[in-house]
Amino acid sequence: MTPSAFAYVDGVLHAERVSAVDLAEQFGTPLYVYSRAALTDAWQAYAGACQGRRASVHVAVKANSNLAVLNVFARLGAGFDIVSSGELARVLAAGGKAENTVFSGVAKRADEMREALIAGVKCFNVESIPELDRLNAVAASLGKRAPVSLRVNPDVDAKTHPYISTGLKSNKFGIAFDEARTAYRTAAAMPHLNVIGIDCHIGSQITEVAPYLDAIDKLLELVEQIETDGATLSHIDVGGGLGITYLDETPPEIGHFVRTLLDHIEARGHGQREVYFEPGRSLVGNAGVMLTRVEFLKPGAEKNFAIVDAAMNDLARPAMYEAFHAIAPVVQHAAGTTPGQIYDVVGPVCESGDWLGRDRHLAIHPGELLAVHSAGAYGFTMSSNYNTRPRAAEIMVDGDQAHVVRAREEVTQLFAQEAVLPA
Template sequence: MSNAPAQAEPIGHPHFHYHKGALHAEGVPLDNLAAELGTPLYVYSRAALGTALDRYQQAMDGRPVLVCYGMKANSNLAVLGEFARLGAGFDIVSGGELARVLAAGGDPSKVVFSGVGKQAWEMRAAIEADVKCFNVESQDELYRLSDVAQCMGRHARVSLRVNPDVDAQTHPYISTGLKENKFGIAIEDAPQAYRIAASLPGLHVVGVDCHIGSQLTDISPYFDALDKLIDLIDTLKASGIAIAHLDLGGGLGIRYTDEVQPSPKALLDHVFERLAARGYGHLHLVLEPGRSLVGNAGLLLTTVQYLKHAQARNFAIVDAGMNDLLRPSLYTAWHGLRAVRPRAGATRVYDVVGPVCESGDWLAKERALCVQQDDVLALESAGAYGMTMASNYNSRPRPAEVMVDGEKYYVVRQRESISDLTRGESRLPF
């Protein structure tokens, strides 16, 4: 045991902060939210979303840049609607995500459609909506997209997602730019794929696309990829294939513990400097940030159900589980953990675990806590890849989601009910 440490500022400060002994999201005490709405509960800060996007918009500095939010990180309609209101575009990976963008009032002319497995119905929906561009990831996809566009009597604007074989130096599950990854077309095969794209009816080549991975805290891998992409653009130019935009994907990391969050301005300054030096300063740039826009804008609240002091470990058993926040179990990811109302006194080292019947159901390991039954805890940096990866495993309803705006809050997704879990199912006839 040890004395409880002083409370450091929460990640996401000043949007998440302590006031009068309680953790707040903007002007709302989180213990009040937990008492009124129950837990597990996802809580987002509207101001934090705006602040994160503003970092990119300020970094543009009048240069031709389109920020397309990588919405797989968090696809709640309130989040999408806020980014649409602030002028962002969207990076989508499914027909369902396109439907969400349209429902949230997003501009389809600012939508890029990524993903390795687009189906014909998804292509038709995106062509009908007139999205900005398809990021095509294989030659087979080119042929199918050409057929779909022809049948509709339309043209589809395309860029090819190029795999530059660059190590993003991140977790292997979220590294996407190596030759062994499933994403994109190998850069040595890209010139031939572009020639095919340029020859196919119904397609109009407009760009080059690349995405090397996620949670990058060092921006140098972007520049390794950029040099290869510029060489490719030179080759395409010599073949008579003109490129209007360059899409560098997303991937800028956030702070989960002590990481230094990369600067969008440092990235953009360096990219435009290199483009200008090679004669491509006129190119429009597309970025697809996801995690860096929403990750630090959200918390997951959970309530301690039981404390279990065993010989080998101490466990704080909470009501949130791996079905609510999968990242720790899937990636051994670290999320900051703090009491909503910190207690004074001695601490014990606990593993914070959920109720799901899996040994992998844990949210935080070896954390020094001064905690009692029914205390509410907050898992930080849970705005990205939290609710979007949640499931109903063990027949558990998914959490509610709340957006805080100053001293007000809005339930932007109702908590699922037990009856929701069996909706659409049926028994066999006797």
């Protein structure tokens, strides 16, 4: 990632060449701020490693679905990975192409399948026999054949948080490994399906290469069995899930990760197949911060609290996963001028789970700004209006320019679609 994407200049945090203080003053807080340079550099790391290889990259829209973010990737030639027809609509609105979009997800509705077939998506990643039946019926109603890849659950431990581990046999995702060959036979017999690949996604925030290699080995073993049954699989989808550094994690560098997987697949004799990557967090996570203002400093009997204007509705990951995000003052105090204390950084939502960081050493005063780092992935996309709180604005910084890419919601918008009972 660009080292200067979020850096201090004369003691003030900047996003590229724009002061975070100026952003907060102009656009208010809580505020999501993204760096175009950081997004571009992360993409180029994937694209560069894939250059000259049979490989393509599909951005996981669920990580950050802002139109401007998607448009940055679309301009760079990205494909996309979606999990709903709403995400498909976003991809198309952002300039992405349906024919370069993979439709994943465990519970696609018939109307979503229909929309995706009409748009002409690249492939459906199917996760169950009933889904195969539904997709075959929808495709028949349109006189089409749906391109299909089956998501196989390889029962590989990704060694990540249980809520974001998706490749174990106890997870809801994918077709059980032992049942996959039969599922492929079933799919191949359906007249309105065109079986073209195999898919696997074992989890998120994975910081080691080994689980990927274990999953790939199991997939390739299965591919060889499937092809003896008469099918031809033109691609292998290895999913996403590569982790980022939130605190002290040491995930593999993107280019090394991509080349290692591609080399492994080629060494196993499957270099003729295209490989799909579906990164999300590793593209956008460290390309965004959330700015928040300190409302009160509240001493307690056992803890001190820094109460800020951002809450669990703005950034759900700490409350949901006990996730760590680095939190730092936007303006650095000169050494020794402001004594530091240990604070829990908490929000105004009426839940004990409303916290952004625990036991943080901060030298701060009420009214000052804090930056919550690594907030570009699963930040705004998971935000809500709990406690009737308008969602934050989103800003894209491009060099010395700041663009509003989503305006802050107004309270009246939140109940504009509601109605009271008639008199």
